[in-house]
Amino acid sequence: MSGPVLRERLTARxxxxxVVFLIGMRINKPWLVHKWWPVVSAMPRMQRELQSQPDSGLLHAETWFSRTLIQVQYWRSMEQLMAYAKNREAQHLPAWAAFNKAIGTDGSVGIWHETYAVRPGSSESVYVNMPAFGLGRAGELVPVKGRLASAAQRMAAGK
Incomplete structure (x- = not known):
């Protein structure tokens, strides 16, 4: 879901x-559709589940599709992200078990994730001629002016 292009210089607050959670997969053997399609189709199910539970801690997610798929997720806390990952009644654990059973380390499909805990004053952002995007959708977009005019000032303002 996109929106109107916002022409002003904005930053996210x-x-x-x-938490910023990057998760994705790489299709190593595209001809083995039966291997990678279940992995591709698992993420939308998890996304719908999380979006239907506002208290899950997921703030926003953006997804890009190519040979390597990537989703960037913004979470309120590491505890909430880990609670979802370990929840036996949620979509994640069955999808992970199915991946390990069908693919494991056979090389047909790669999966990965990276997790970053972000503290105030340790990140900054700028958006120009963009619809609301990324951290700007997870939080609030505000004009880049005054004490937010430069990257250094935005970093200092967050401390």
């Missing part, structure tokens, strides 16, 4: 700590 998200008060307090938050």
């Amino acid at each position: 998200l008060d307090g700590d938050y």
Whole structure:
């Protein structure tokens, strides 16, 4: 879901700590559709589940599709992300078990994730001629002016 292009210079504001979670897959053997399609189709199910639960801690997610798929997720806390990952009644654990059973380390499909705990004053952002995007959708977009005019000032303002 996109939106109108916002022509002004904006930055994202998200008060307090938050988590950036990058997750994705790489299709190593495109002809083995039966291997990679279940992995591709698992993510939308998890996404719908999380979006239907506002208290899950997921703030926003953006997804890109190519040979390597990537989703960037913004979470309110590491505890909420880990609670979802370990929840036996959620979509994640069955998808992970199915991946390990069908693919494991056979090389047909790669999966990966990276997790970053972000503290106030340790990130900054700028958006120009963009619809609301990324951290700007997880938090609030504010004009880049005054004490937010430069990257250094935005970093200092968050401390």
